[in-house]
Amino acid sequence: MSAEPQPVQVFDHDVYTVLLATDPTAVLTALRQVPPHRRPDLDPDLLRFYAHHFPDHTIAVCCFDNADSHRAKPLLLWYPPHDPDQLTVPALDSHTGAAPDLDAAVPVDHWVLFSTDQAPGGWGEPVDYPRNMRHSLRSFLPAAVVGRYYGEGQTLLNGDFTISHRNLLAGDLDRIERLQPTRR
Incomplete structure (x- = not known):
């Protein structure tokens, strides 16, 4: 069993399947774990843009089915800032x-x-x-x-x-x- 962190964490919360990745380009492969009715069609150039311009950040992709939007609750993300000032x-x-x-x-x-x-x-x-x-x-x-x-x-x-x-x-x-x- 490896102690290596997963390149993308995938979990369900409310109506969302959430993908958290330190490398945005890894999201495309992880999308296979998202139920098809929630799976967005993401442009690889968009993910490369975030990997290139925000290399020390984590990206969150919240996948959902528009049919469930009336039941969705807000998501609250809490994280330490890169620059507290x-x-x-x-x-x-x-x-x-x-x-x-x-x-x-x-x-x-x-x-x-x-x-x-x-x-x-x-x-x-x-x-x-x-x-x-x-x-x-x-x-x-x-x-x-x-x-x-x-x-x-x-x-x-x-x-x-x-x-x-x-x-x-x-x-x-x-x-x-x-x-x-x-x-x-």
């Missing part, structure tokens, strides 16, 4: 299924929300949750958030949104920047 919200745009075009100006329609466990009292906008929410789930969710809307005909260079932790704590949302993956 910088908060980044994924927002690379590629509605074609192909690799994102990093030179494209893309239309945006995003509410970008941030929070931090280190926020002082009175910081941000309080978040209300349903009274019947499980305490174990509630402990992972923020008490307050700050954010900004990007949209209404606006286009931005393709990329993610990022802000330093220091600027977030200061509430300086003018410091939110568009971040592109490193070009190699």
